[in-house]
Amino acid sequence: MAERLQKIIITDEEHHLPYSKGLMATTLMATGLPPDRAYHIASVIHETLRDEGNPEVTMEHVRKTAELILEREAGARYVEIYRKWQSLATLNRPIILLIGGATGVGKSTVSTMLANRLGIIRQVSTDVIREVMRALFSPDLMPALYSSSFNAHESMRIPLPQTTDKVILGFLEQAAMVWVGIRAIIERAALERTNFIVEGAHIVPGIIEPSAFQDAYVLQMVLAVDDEAQHRSHFEIREVETEGARPYYRYIKNLSSIRKIQEYVLELAQRENVPVFHCYNLDNTVSEIVEFVINSIFGEGTADQGEVIGSQGLKA
Numbered sequence: 001m002a003e004r005l006q007k008i009i010i011t012d013e014e015h016h017l018p019y020s021k022g023l024m025a026t027t028l029m030a031t032g033l034p035p036d037r038a039y040h041i042a043s044v045i046h047e048t049l050r051d052e053g054n055p056e057v058t059m060e061h062v063r064k065t066a067e068l069i070l071e072r073e074a075g076a077r078y079v080e081i082y083r084k085w086q087s088l089a090t091l092n093r094p095i096i097l098l099i100g101g102a103t104g105v106g107k108s109t110v111s112t113m114l115a116n117r118l119g120i121i122r123q124v125s126t127d128v129i130r131e132v133m134r135a136l137f138s139p140d141l142m143p144a145l146y147s148s149s150f151n152a153h154e155s156m157r158i159p160l161p162q163t164t165d166k167v168i169l170g171f172l173e174q175a176a177m178v179w180v181g182i183r184a185i186i187e188r189a190a191l192e193r194t195n196f197i198v199e200g201a202h203i204v205p206g207i208i209e210p211s212a213f214q215d216a217y218v219l220q221m222v223l224a225v226d227d228e229a230q231h232r233s234h235f236e237i238r239e240v241e242t243e244g245a246r247p248y249y250r251y252i253k254n255l256s257s258i259r260k261i262q263e264y265v266l267e268l269a270q271r272e273n274v275p276v277f278h279c280y281n282l283d284n285t286v287s288e289i290v291e292f293v294i295n296s297i298f299g300e301g302t303a304d305q306g307e308v309i310g311s312q313g314l315k316a
Contacts, residue, residue, distance in 0.1 A: 008049045012058045019062065021046050028066070029117040031081040032287030033074060041066075041073050081291060084298045093216050095120075095293065096189055096196045098182075100203030101223035102262035103150055104234045104251060106279040110223060111199040113286045118293065122189070126200025129181035130174075144174045149201040150257040167257045168264050171201075178202040190216035201261070205268040219296055221289065222269045222276045224262060230280070231259070 008019040024042035029035060045066050049057060063086065071079045088095070097114065101107050108125060115123050130145055139146045143155035153170025182198055189196040190213060208220060225231040235251040251258065269276050275292060279285050 007055070008046065009056045010059050010062055011056045012060070019046060019049060019057075024062075024066065026116070026119065027085070028070065028082070030085045030119065030290060031070070031074075031078045032117075032290040033078065034283040034287070037074065041069060044069050044073065081294050084294045087298065088294075091217075091297070092193075094189055094193045094195045095217045095219065095297070096186055096198070096213075097293070098186075098203045098208070098218065098220040099197065099199040099223060100201065100205065100220070100265065102265060103148070103201055103258045104231060104238070105223045105225045105262070106234060106282065106285075107199040107201075107223055109282060110277075110279065110285060110289070111197050113282065114289060115197055117286060117290055118195070120195045120197055122194055123197035123199065124185060126178050126182060126198065126202040129185070129200075130178050130202070133178065133181055142177060144170065145177055147174070148254075149174055150254045150261060165260075167260050171261050171264075172204070175202040175204045175207065179204075179207055186213060186216070186218065190214065204265065205272040205274040217297055219293060220274050221292070222265055222274055223279050223285070224266060224276055225279050228255075228259060231255070 010017055010019055021039065021042040024045060025035065025039040028038035028041055031038075033041070045062070048065055048069060049062070067079050067082065070082055095118075097111075097120075099107050099111055099114075111123055115121070133142075134145050137145060144152045147155050147170075149171050150167070151170070152174040153166035155170070178200075179202065182202065185196065185198060188194075193215075203220065203222075205220065205222060208218070225234065232252065232255065235248050235255075238248075266276060268274075277285050277288055277292075
């Protein structure tokens with residue numbers, strides 16, 4: 001019997017598979033738990049099932065066991081989020097996350113961690129969208145596409161009044177162009193009922209048209225790094241991780257413009273009621289976003305079609 005119970009089989013009308021600590025840990029991470037705690041709890045669940053002495057259990061029994069152990073190990077709040085997350089499978093509309101923020105605040109890293117925790121297999125950067133659009137439009141036709149978001153103003157050819165903030169104007173001009181591609185991706189994801197994450201500096205609060213999206217939960221948020229020294233360190237780390245593919249000096253040279261864009265985006269976020277998450281600790285940031293996603297959908301009822309969800313719950 002002991003040898004037989006090395007493997008617990010989950011069996012019911014939909015499942016007939018061995019219990020997997022890895023899969024259970026992934027599910028638990030969707031509650032906001034960091035990976036190490038999630039894997040520990042998944043292991044405790046496995047040992048509990050083995051101690052019961054039944055080689056075959058139903059998925060419902062596994063979930064109830066998971067809830068009991070999750071409450072004991074992490075608290076009732078995580079159980080509530082776990083239950084809500086299980087309900088996401090019954091939604092008839094996809095979840096589309098739009099993650100904005102200035103260059104270097106950690107959007108790509110956070111998006112990858114979110115995708116892993118939430119089980120979202122599709123994500124794209126707005127820089128990739130911009131790169132695709134470059135293939136369609138020449139530098140002479142749309143020069144703003146051929147610069148980074150923080151120096152798009154350098155390609156502007158129309159004389160501007162001296163009082164105009166060229167950095168912000170160039171950033172907005174590029175964002176407006178890239179938004180065409182972002183909107184197409186959102187519409188496609190909604191049509192195919194596919195969960196999706198779109199991240200990038202071009203996700204600007206206020207540029208969304210809620211009425212344009214039917215059949216999808218669209219949740220927008222902004223990431224930020226308040227401390228300039230920490231923001232600078234992000235570029236140092238990124239240079240090491242990419243082996244110089246994204247040169248540090250280029251970003252530091254333009255750090256004042258990057259910080260100016262962040263300040264502007266944060267002002268827009270406050271005005272448009274878009275939540276801001278500060279990237280001081282990645283695990284904490286991701287956990288906060290996971291909880292925001294779950295509570296935005298289930299916390300105050302189900303959103304109507306075409307709603308964009310902000311920091312105060314559901315906003316029509």
